[in-house]
Amino acid sequence: MSGRLVGMSTTDPILAERAARHGFATRPATDVATAAATVCGIQAQDSQASRLGVRSRSMGVTEKDVLAAIEQRSVVRTWLMRNTIHLVPADDVRWMTALLGPMIRRRSNRLPKGKHKK
Numbered sequence: 001m002s003g004r005l006v007g008m009s010t011t012d013p014i015l016a017e018r019a020a021r022h023g024f025a026t027r028p029a030t031d032v033a034t035a036a037a038t039v040c041g042i043q044a045q046d047s048q049a050s051r052l053g054v055r056s057r058s059m060g061v062t063e064k065d066v067l068a069a070i071e072q073r074s075v076v077r078t079w080l081m082r083n084t085i086h087l088v089p090a091d092d093v094r095w096m097t098a099l100l101g102p103m104i105r106r107r108s109n110r111l112p113k114g115k116h117k118k
Contacts, residue, residue: 029058032069033089041086
């Protein structure tokens with residue numbers, strides 16, 4: 001395990017490792033972009049849940065901090081992985097779009113006509 005679990009205990013080493021890898025164990029981030037980068041993006045279909053996802057991976061970051069980071073564009077809500085919206089660091093959007101964009105386009109082209117806009 002990478003660190004002590006903050007606010008939770010477990011004897012299951014796999015659960016502990018998963019919590020550590022997702023940033024829940026040590027809550028290493030001190031800002032919104034770092035929290036999103038910890039896991040290559042936070043699920044953001046539900047904006048309120050994404051704010052909680054950031055705060056659960058960080059220490060001292062508030063909901064207002066998350067909203068300010070979105071407003072200041074240090075993080076971006078965009079459609080990248082698994083055909084869902086994610087909150088990602090603005091510095092990573094270009095390479096992530098270049099990497100994942102072709103896959104999204106292929107999936108979009110497979111949809112029946114009328115199910116997506118071109």
